[in-house]
Amino acid sequence: MKNWKNHLLVLILVAIAEAIGVMKFKFGPGTIVLLPMLYALIMGIFLSPKFLKVVKEKDMKDAGALITISLMLLMARYGTMIGPTLPKIIKSSPALILQELGNLGTVLLGVPVAVMLGLKRETIGAAHSIAREPNIALISDIYGLDGEEGQGVMGVYICGTVVGTVFFGLLASFFAAYTPLHPYSLAMASGVGSASMMTAAVGSLTAMFPDMKDTLAAFGAASNMLSGLDGLYMCLWLSLPLTEWLYKKTYKFKYGVEATTSKEA
Structure with missing residues (x-):
């Protein structure tokens, strides 16, 4: 909290990003929505030691410690939208809870692809989930972030x-335009545990269905909160063990030998 340089840079980046505003582009029948959050992120990347060197490694570590707090403020804002639409959310609660089984789809698709591309133990961290903050904490606790699994989860986190x-x-716009899926279901599906990704998806849906604006935001926020609550346990009890098992099977299929075990496991 004593790093005033970071706070000043954040204030400047936010002011510039908000001045640019939301940009919308038509893509077929759908709409691509670029949010100020994206502009701030890109500008922040260019301030890093690898580019303009405005910030140093210490500044980046100090900023990283505040990510969770910043996201808490964003989710608190979304929480205020849930109240007016609470009856609809309660009716859809089974769907909101069961959607966490979608984590298993990430494993079944991601592990074979990662191994075939040549990744080793990095596959465990990269493919067990979409690798957001709770998943980084989980991998750090079990394997450590200095190991291959930690490199995998951090790589996917940065790419995400x-x-x-x-x-x-783009994905939300595509499915809304080309599939019979209801906008409410797409809003629920956008809540995968990432506030920024959920915001982008709901923003695209809102641009296409402005009359559903508040309800879409509420469904997305409720889904995202539930993903943060039960998604971690889903990863711990189901997706991570499945990832380990599938990794060993796929590794043996490709290389003909047993997969190496983690030094941290």
Whole structure:
């Protein structure tokens, strides 16, 4: 909290990003929505030691400690939208809870692809989930972030932060335009545990269905909160053990030998 340089830079980046505002582009029948959050992220990347060197490694570590607090403020804002639509959310609660089984789809698709691309133990961290903050904490606790599993989860986390908002916004528009899925179901599906990705997806849906604006935001926020609550346990009890098992099977299929075990396990 004593790093005033970070606070000043954040204030400047936010002011510039908000001045640019939301940008919308038509993509077929859908809409791609670029949010100020994305502009701030890109500008922040160029301030890093690898580019303009405005910030140092210490500044980046100090900023990283505040990510969770910042996201808590965002989720508190979304929480205020849930109250007026609470009856609809309660009716959809089974769907909101069961959607966490979608984590298993990430494993079944991601592990074979990662191994075939040549990844080793990095596959465990990269493919067990979409690798947001709770998943980083889980991998750190079990394997450690200095190991291969930690490198995998951090790699996916960074990629998700950089391109995830654009990808989710585009994906939501595509499914809303080309599939019979209801906008409410798409809003629920956007709550995967990432506030930025959920915001981008709901923003795209809101641009296409402005009359459903408040309800879409409420469904997305409620889904995201539930993902944060039970998603971690879903990963711990189901997706992570499945990832380990599938990794060993896929590794043996490709290389013909047993997979190595983690030094941290």
